[in-house]
Amino acid sequence: MKVCVTDESGLVKKAKYAVAIDGPSGAGKSTLAKALAAKLGISYVDTGAIYRTVGYAVRQHGISGDDKEGVVALLDKIKVDARFEDGKQYMYLDGECLGEKIRENEISAYASKVAAIPEVRTFLLEMQRKIARENSVIMDGRDIGTVILPDAEVKIFLSATAEKRAKRRYLELIERGENPDYDQILIEIKERDLRDSSRDVAPLRPADDAVLLDNSEISLEATVDAAEEIIRSKLPAVCTAR
Ligand code: DC
Numbered sequence: 001m002k003v004c005v006t007d008e009s010g011l012v013k014k015a016k017y018a019v020a021i022d023g024p025s026g027a028g029k030s031t032l033a034k035a036l037a038a039k040l041g042i043s044y045v046d047t048g049a050i051y052r053t054v055g056y057a058v059r060q061h062g063i064s065g066d067d068k069e070g071v072v073a074l075l076d077k078i079k080v081d082a083r084f085e086d087g088k089q090y091m092y093l094d095g096e097c098l099g100e101k102i103r104e105n106e107i108s109a110y111a112s113k114v115a116a117i118p119e120v121r122t123f124l125l126e127m128q129r130k131i132a133r134e135n136s137v138i139m140d141g142r143d144i145g146t147v148i149l150p151d152a153e154v155k156i157f158l159s160a161t162a163e164k165r166a167k168r169r170y171l172e173l174i175e176r177g178e179n180p181d182y183d184q185i186l187i188e189i190k191e192r193d194l195r196d197s198s199r200d201v202a203p204l205r206p207a208d209d210a211v212l213l214d215n216s217e218i219s220l221e222a223t224v225d226a227a228e229e230i231i232r233s234k235l236p237a238v239c240t241a242r
């Protein structure tokens with residue numbers, strides 16, 4: 001399936017387009033973006049994974065996430081790459097594929113801390129824009145609609161209450177056979193929300209032209225339907241060619 005944007009006459013007007021999905025941790029951005037990418041036949045780009053890779057590098061080098069100078073000095077010494085194979089994104093650090101290593105809970109805190117450092121954001125900015133220049137993308141993160149792709153054709157700000165997000169994370173961990181503590185998860189989610197939205201550079205906030213979608217009370221299927229509706233209403237005409 002291939003999706004193209006057409007004008008009223010049915011001619012292809014623009015082969016590439018971008019959908020930005022921003023929102024707080026645990027709102028379900030990546031699940032939503034993956035489902036939409038599959039439906040629309042475009043690439044899903046997980047920008048959180050890119051910050052997680054820097055967070056991972058910082059931990060590997062024994063640097064504290066709070067040591068701004070140490071983190072900035074490290075940027076000159078590391079190579080961060082996102083590669084796409086069969087529609088899946090793989091993060092590489094100095095040529096090594098990190099796989100699931102960036103998903104550890106400890107890495108979430110490192111990622112959130114390094115993401116508040118302006119030099120880190122500058123270091124990763126061009127890489128994210130380049131991916132969007134070369135592909136039609138659905139990109140999720142915190143500042144995609146505001147900073148990375150301010151001209152994205154569609155911007156969605158996905159949110160849910162902290163309690164709902166903590167509950168989902170809790171159930172996810174139970175399913176993985178872990179023994180999570182709901183109260184602790186809620187505290188961590190609130191800490192990350194505060195850090196991500198109160199930092200000086202590229203704080204988490206909806207772009208002025210973003211459509212707000214709160215999925216606290218709706219299912220994943222309903223969220224995908226609502227987001228697809230938003231995308232189709234924002235793009236002049238989306239045809240599904242086979
Ligand atoms: O979405 P995530 O949990 O994988 O993101 C990890 C951290 O990276 C999160 O604390 C916020 C930060 N981040 C960011 O500041 N900007 C982005 N575009 C994506 C993630």
